[in-house]
Amino acid sequence: MLTDYNLSDLINMAPPGAVMPFGVAVTMVAGGFMVGAIITPDMSRFNRNIKDVFWMTFLSLFLGELIVNTLGVLMAHAVKSPDVVSIMLTLGGWLSASLVIFATIKINDMNLYGASLGTSNFLDTAFGMKMSRSTITLVIGILGTLGSVLGILDRFVGFLTLLGVALPPVGGIIIVDYFILKRSRKVLDISRAQNKLPDTVENINPIAIVSWICAFLVGYFIQWGIPAFNSLFTAAVLYWVGNLIFASTAEK
Template structure:
């Protein structure tokens, strides 16, 4: 597709559009990685062993994120457009454009799976509502399609930026909870050995919820540094401090 273009010129050329602030760009990229790390268990839950999970993640990261994204940037520079379908039509014709469409269907299938699974678990855990997963999947699919028709992709950059500060705090809470505080570690180890979910889970964790809200606000409103990293560490620190204070108060 790029045989008619000079590779060196494409790499060194200035962006055809408005220059994006460095912090925003890093938040979009780093936030995307963090989002992937958080939802990876949804995709790898049926893998046979840790080795399969490692290779799935490793190959997806280097082939999908680095190589494919680099080619996408070069192609966007060559055409001077951010629209994926226009890029593929210009460089490869309808065959290339159809590949993008079918690839999007597969990606959205995975997104729909993760969203429906998370929504189902949230309704069950937080409110005790057991709703059919097929119904949840249908509703989310309709809402996603409606959003696409209404032009939600016009705000795609803003959406990625929002995800980049909203989801990393979840990872910060999970890391501190499992690896540092080790809450419910024994129950999780026992249930994992029995290949089932724990018999008891918290309906709601107020400290985690407050930590997430505060971290999101920090990442969204404070533009110093990298917002995604700021929100991640803010959530981790607040969650650790909150649990230490709560544990100390409970002993008195």
């Protein structure tokens, strides 16, 4: 599709529009990647082993994302448009545009699955509400469609920036909890060996919630450095210190 364009010129072409600060750009990209990282367990739960999870993640991120995003940037430069459908119609006609549309349907199917699963778990854990998963899926799908019709994509950059500071703290808390503090590690290892879920889990972790809120505020309001990394690091440190303080207080 780029045979009529000089690849070197496209690569060296200055990006159109206002220059975006490096920290904001990294936070936007991190927002998309962090969403994938957080919902990866939902997608990999049916994989046979750890090796399958690794290759699924490696191929999709480093080959799929890197190559697709690079081609997307080059095509956007060629057409001088940020609209994906317009780009594909100009360079490849209706066939290319149709492929993009069907690929988007598949991606949104995965997004809907993760959102429905998370919402169902949240309602059950926080409020004891056991709603039908099909109902939750239908409601979220309708809300997402309405948002698209009302032009939510016009706020997509701001939404990615918000995700870039809201989701990294979740990853920081999970990493500290599992790899450093090793809370419930033994229970998880036993249940994994038995190929079943743990019999009991904690409903609410106050330290995790407070750490997430504080980290989100730090990432959102402090623009020094890279906000995504600021929020992740803040959440990890606060959660680690908070658990150490709680443990020492409980021993007394």
